[in-house]
Amino acid sequence: MTGTNLFGSEKCQGLDDFLRPEHLISSETKMFCETLRKFVDNEVLPHEEELDDFWDWTERKGHNFVHDIWKKLLIDVGLQKSFMPPEFGGTGGGTTVESCATVEEVARGDFSVACSGFISPWSIAAITIPKPNEFLLKKFSPLLCGDEINMICSAITEPHAGGSVEDYRLKGSQIRTKARLEGNEWVVNGHKLWPSAYREAKWFRVLCAVEGEEFPRNIAQIFVPVDAEGVATSKPYRKMGASIDTNGDIWFDNVRVPKENRAQEVPEDDFKSVMANITIGRLTSAAFPLGVMKRAYEVFKNYVDNREIAGMPMKEHGVIVHELGQMAREILTAEGFLYYIADRLDHPDLYGFPWELKNLALASACQVSVSDLGWSAVNRALDMMGSYGYSREGKIEKLLRDIKITQIVVGGQLLRLTELARYYFGTETI
Numbered sequence: 001m002t003g004t005n006l007f008g009s010e011k012c013q014g015l016d017d018f019l020r021p022e023h024l025i026s027s028e029t030k031m032f033c034e035t036l037r038k039f040v041d042n043e044v045l046p047h048e049e050e051l052d053d054f055w056d057w058t059e060r061k062g063h064n065f066v067h068d069i070w071k072k073l074l075i076d077v078g079l080q081k082s083f084m085p086p087e088f089g090g091t092g093g094g095t096t097v098e099s100c101a102t103v104e105e106v107a108r109g110d111f112s113v114a115c116s117g118f119i120s121p122w123s124i125a126a127i128t129i130p131k132p133n134e135f136l137l138k139k140f141s142p143l144l145c146g147d148e149i150n151m152i153c154s155a156i157t158e159p160h161a162g163g164s165v166e167d168y169r170l171k172g173s174q175i176r177t178k179a180r181l182e183g184n185e186w187v188v189n190g191h192k193l194w195p196s197a198y199r200e201a202k203w204f205r206v207l208c209a210v211e212g213e214e215f216p217r218n219i220a221q222i223f224v225p226v227d228a229e230g231v232a233t234s235k236p237y238r239k240m241g242a243s244i245d246t247n248g249d250i251w252f253d254n255v256r257v258p259k260e261n262r263a264q265e266v267p268e269d270d271f272k273s274v275m276a277n278i279t280i281g282r283l284t285s286a287a288f289p290l291g292v293m294k295r296a297y298e299v300f301k302n303y304v305d306n307r308e309i310a311g312m313p314m315k316e317h318g319v320i321v322h323e324l325g326q327m328a329r330e331i332l333t334a335e336g337f338l339y340y341i342a343d344r345l346d347h348p349d350l351y352g353f354p355w356e357l358k359n360l361a362l363a364s365a366c367q368v369s370v371s372d373l374g375w376s377a378v379n380r381a382l383d384m385m386g387s388y389g390y391s392r393e394g395k396i397e398k399l400l401r402d403i404k405i406t407q408i409v410v411g412g413q414l415l416r417l418t419e420l421a422r423y424y425f426g427t428e429t430i
């Protein structure tokens with residue numbers, strides 16, 4: 001074995017030598033992660049510097065590299081079907097730990113590729129947890145397990161509020177997108193903002209409040225095809241980063257869909273499903289900043305290997321060594337915390353179900369901590385890279401912008417800290 005001596009392992013073996021729990025990841029998922037890494041190295045990182053310029057790729061005429069990224073990732077590599085249960089034509093069924101490992105791998109290439117790339121699995125989780133909805137799984141199976149690119153995005157955030165529509169204590173009172181049952185159809189009216197991949201999506205999962213119903217029966221997730229009559233969309237927003245994840249407005253004006261398009265057949269289960277979805281969404285969203293940190297480690301390691309300070313190799317300089325140690329510590333802490341919480345979620349018999357409040361609090365803690373550690377680690381690297389840190393060519397400033405964006409997705413940092421205060425300090429009025 002290379003790098004071993006009397007003291008065992010002598011040298012860091014690279015990206016995989018942090019804390020990914022290899023003993024919890026199947027050989028199939030390891031192979032899938034290897035394939036994802038090659039995909040990132042060959043198809044995403046070569047475009048690292050130009051990605052920002054392609055924020056409007058869905059509005060541009062003709063074929064461009066972003067189309068190739070989706071085709072290769074979703075179809076050729078097989079991500080699109082990798083989360084559908086095998087009995088519905090997919091190759092999925094992995095654990096939470098394995099999901100985090102795959103998200104991290106793609107996020108190392110680009111946060112927005114991971115954000116859009118994993119949006120369908122997140123949407124589909126609504127029809128598998130707490131109970132599988134066989135009707136909808138069968139309906140989406142040809143869509144997600146075929147050779148065409150198809151995405152299902154999640155429309156939750158609204159113009160007046162994002163955090164409050166997903167705050168369980170507000171019991172759905174802040175969801176202004178309404179659904180009413182008329183005969184065998186839902187009629188949906190409202191306005192959503194921000195759904196990731198809304199431009200590429202063929203279906204929307206829409207968080208609605210059901211007219212005339214009391215909590216928890218008032219909360220419904222209804223699947224709406226993008227070409228339904230009464231659906232309209234805006235142009236994509238221009239964000240500070242995460243460019244190729246498209247985000248925009250969607251309006252629903254008396255949109256009619258069959259009543260079977262509700263995610264959970266038992267109305268009370270839809271609330272459980274939403275809670276589980278937020279927990280899973282926050283936890284897997286913590287894998288975004290972890291992947292970005294790993295990329296920052298690669299970029300920065302290459303830099304300190306080749307840069308000098310005061311005539312010495314940079315990584316041998318006293319002041320710098322302290323910062324390098326801090327960065328390694330931050331990656332280790334982030335990775336250890338993420339995979340520990342993910343593993344707990346894989347043992348509901350011991351640690352409870354994802355819709356339970358402790359698990360929501362733990363996933364929230366994880367997303368806050370990993371993204372804060374990510375911000376600190378990437379900012380540290382940027383500082384130490386001097387002027388290179390501030391230019392696109394230095395490949396680090398994009399990572400700082402992207403890490404910042406990972407902090408708002410699925411509710412924002414303050415709501416997540418509020419969940420922690422509620423659980424651990426018994427805060428009752430907020």
Ligand SMILES: Cc1cc2nc3c(=O)[nH]c(=O)nc-3n(C[C@H](O)[C@H](O)[C@H](O)COP(=O)(O)OP(=O)(O)OC[C@H]3O[C@@H](n4cnc5c(N)ncnc54)[C@H](O)[C@@H]3O)c2cc1C
Nearest residue numbers: 156157161162163164167194195196410411412413414415
């Ligand atoms: C790249 C990207 C991708 C996104 N993808 C999606 C998507 O796929 N689907 C989707 O629906 N949305 C998506 N969003 C939107 C995102 O989920 C929201 O921005 C987020 O939930 C916060 O909502 P908001 O922006 O309305 O801010 P606000 O809700 O106004 O929050 C502002 C601050 O107040 C805090 N806060 C809000 N409400 C409460 C409360 N009740 N208690 C305590 N604190 C609170 C928040 O934590 C935050 O820190 C995406 C956003 C980005 C940037």
